[in-house]
Amino acid sequence: MIFKSLCRHAEIGANSYLLETATARIVLDAGMHPKHEGAEAIPHYEMVEDGSIDSAIITHSHLDHVGTLPILLELQPQAKVFLSQETADLALALLHNSVNVMQSKRIELGLAEYPLFEHRDLDELRKSFERRGIERPFDVDAGGSIRATFHDAGHILGSVGVTLEAEGKRILYTGDVNFEDATLQKGAVFPEVPVDAIIVETTRGNHARRPDYTRVSEEDAFAEAIDGVLARKGSVLIPVFAIGKTQEILAMIHRFKRQHLIPRKTPVYIGGLSTKMTHIFDHFSAVSRRKLPGFEFLTDMEIETGTRRNRGPIPFVAGCIYALSSGMMTEKTVSNNFARQGVLENRRHGLFFVGYADPASPGGRIREAKPGDQVLLDPAYPPVPLRCEMRIFDFSGHSTREAIADYIEKVRPKQAFLVHGDEPAIAWFRQELTRRLPATEVIVPAPGDAHRI
Ligand SMILES: [Zn+2]
């Protein structure tokens, strides 16, 4: 069987891979690159003959895994799309939002080809969805030559890794994976039987976690920092991704309030898309594998949202917690606007990072800045001095590199395809795996190269 990366760029971006047997063809994930626009943000779908794939498998609802699925389906209208029921709902909400984002970029950036797909395309897309549960094997092609099994990947609600069995071989694609429990999300449960090949994410390959790290001590430090800001009558801005990180932060704040680590009455604000996504998390609260079963954020916690009753822009006032997207503080998003219009330059406030931010993003620039530095948040406005309390907390939704290497060691693959990582991250894994598993062929797949499994 043949494995091919369709990713246009080697680093974390638009994830998409092709797996081809003698009789079937499937695509794994259909991401959009968050940093690029137009064709540069789309995987190399032209490398796959139009109308030729049996199906696509989507591991989870983050943009870099599902963002160009409507474009893939336009080229491959016959394809079925296999995903978890949670991913199906979250992905549709994300893609509808994506149409809106592209419509505003069409005007702001003068991109005539935008939007790359429309709301009505998503109604068509939905008809191709085949929802599947975890640990229930299913056929992905009509001939039954490839069998797939989803495993809980512990990354966000509905995220899966997938085992593929075909031509007597066993392949595991991790998607994005976290083996540890988070505050809401429970850790991944992956099979520990040997595989012929693993396609593995390497996101944190360049990050050594400090030895004394524990999730609880990190959360407690976070609570203390929030409490400090509130005590001096400031507000806390937490830039978050709408899917996953928002709900993790809400679960933490719920605990902080219950245990009186922060004042119980502190208003908590979340933004537009996060509210929609949190609704979906609540909808699955009793059926998905997670902590706080049955707990619904929007009804069981007091959260200020842009609801019908409370329409209009989110007010910026002292003594509040704002968990707002985007996580990387991209220009024109709420977190960027808040930072630029008051948070960054005021000593009273706190700006607390809780996840990944690309170094080239506004969030990345703030993280690199020293107190007093002028930071450019949006080229349309003058830079703003960094005077607020800026902290970085580690609540990653991705496994540590050691945990992933331990897992690879357990499944002893003949081939390991390293994906979803920047160059230094991939280099660490290459070295580590070569040392731990000298018999394993370690491969960094270049776009379009055919690898025989
Ligand atoms: Zn992800």
Ligand SMILES: [Zn+2]
């Ligand atoms: Zn990803």
